[in-house]
Structure formats: structure tokens, C-alpha cells
Amino acid sequence: EAGVAQSPRYKIIEKRQSVAFWCNPISGHATLYWYQQILGQGPKLLIQFQNNGVVDDSQLPKDRFSAERLKGVDSTLKIQPAKLEDSAVYLCASSLGTPGQDNEKLFFGSGTQLSVL
Amino acid sequence: AQSVAQPEDQVNVAEGNPLTVKCTYSVSGNPYLFWYVQYPNRGLQFLLKYITGDNLVKGSYGFEAEFNKSQTSFHLKKPSALVSDSALYFCAVRDRAGKSTFGDGTTLTVKP
Numbered sequence: 001e002a003g004v005a006q007s008p009r010y011k012i013i014e015k016r017q018s019v020a021f022w023c024n025p026i027s028g029h030a031t032l033y034w035y036q037q038i039l040g041q042g043p044k045l046l047i048q049f050q051n052n053g054v055v056d057d058s059q060l061p062k063d064r065f066s067a068e069r070l071k072g073v074d075s076t077l078k079i080q081p082a083k084l085e086d087s088a089v090y091l092c093a094s095s096l097g098t099p100g101q102d103n104e105k106l107f108f109g110s111g112t113q114l115s116v117l
Numbered sequence: 118a119q120s121v122a123q124p125e126d127q128v129n130v131a132e133g134n135p136l137t138v139k140c141t142y143s144v145s146g147n148p149y150l151f152w153y154v155q156y157p158n159r160g161l162q163f164l165l166k167y168i169t170g171d172n173l174v175k176g177s178y179g180f181e182a183e184f185n186k187s188q189t190s191f192h193l194k195k196p197s198a199l200v201s202d203s204a205l206y207f208c209a210v211r212d213r214a215g216k217s218t219f220g221d222g223t224t225l226t227v228k229p
Binding site for chain 2: 004040044045048050093106107108
């Protein structure tokens, strides 16, 4: 089966610019996640969607970050304006099951590496 | 709040020797525990999980993990390490709502 697709693979911007990332989950996966992975740290959840509804966005810096998942399929994550500390890898993941189900495991995309100069 | 600790940033073992990558967790209620592996320039890949049942769970590539409730640990193990096992390993705990918290990772290096 096709995996989680993310684009672009790399992005370099200057601070205060805006940037957008795109994710297409595995077909049929209802749950979609965006994670931020700063170098040397584990992934940190930014937002979780169940179909096109937001389940958890408690760690999303809403003053600059936004995300949407129209029609419950692909998703975009936007940063506006970017700060130096936003430099990280942005990972998209999807899962088939609903949280707590036995078939619950995450499938990750390759990520978008963002450098803010 | 749930948390995961991977106390070792780096683990070095010789090929053919057993390996252990340590993980301890903190979560309310019954834990759902996972191990993921990240190879260079690739996304995270699922290795194994503990939901319920036997404390020893088996996963991909010959890896296994032992759940210990009293010690709140979920250590990753393999009886005989391969050079190709060299990668970054992440332990994660998930709550009932589906929120996963990851550790900061352990770099495993297997030397020939």
C-alpha cells in the first residue's frame, strides 16, 4: 500500500515569512497527526484530526500555526509568521484505528525539514 | 500528564551480542506502549506495541520488548544485534484519547 505522502521534502525560509506543508495520509485512515521534531528530541504532537474534526490541538501555537483537514483526507499545516525556533522536521502520521483500538499504530511520512534563517 | 524517559542517548553493542534499549513511562490508567525506529533520511517505522496480554511482545526484525508494570518500564531487546539495526529508536506511550508522547530517542550503534 502507498505510504503517507508529504511535501515539500525540504524548505528554507527567512524569519517572518510564511510556509505551508502538505500531507496525504494512507487511504482509509481516519486519524491524522502533525508532529514537530526538533533536532535531538522526540516528536511532539501539534494537532490530531479524526476525519475532518480536531481531536487535540492543545500544543499547537495557535498565534502562528494553523492546520486544516478538509474533506477528512489530506491536510495542510501552515506557519505564519515563522520564527527561528520553528526550525524542525514536521512529520505527518496517520492511523487506521480509532484511539485505543488494538490496531492502533502510526504510519509516518518522511517529513518536511524546515530551516528558518 | 504522561511522559516517557529514555535514559540513554546512545547505546553501543558489538554485532552478535544482545542489546537492550531502555524506556520508562508515566501515564494515568493502563498504558499503550510502542517502539518506533528511525533510519537515516527516513520516517519513523512501527516496531512493536503493548496493549494488553503477555508482558513479552514480539515485533519486527527480531525485536521484542518486555512490559514491567511495577517498574513502569518497556525495554526493547534483541538477542543478537546486527549492524543493520543501527538507527534511532523511540519509545512512546499513548493514552485512551489517542495522544502519543514520545521519548527523546536512543541512538543504537552496532559495530562489526
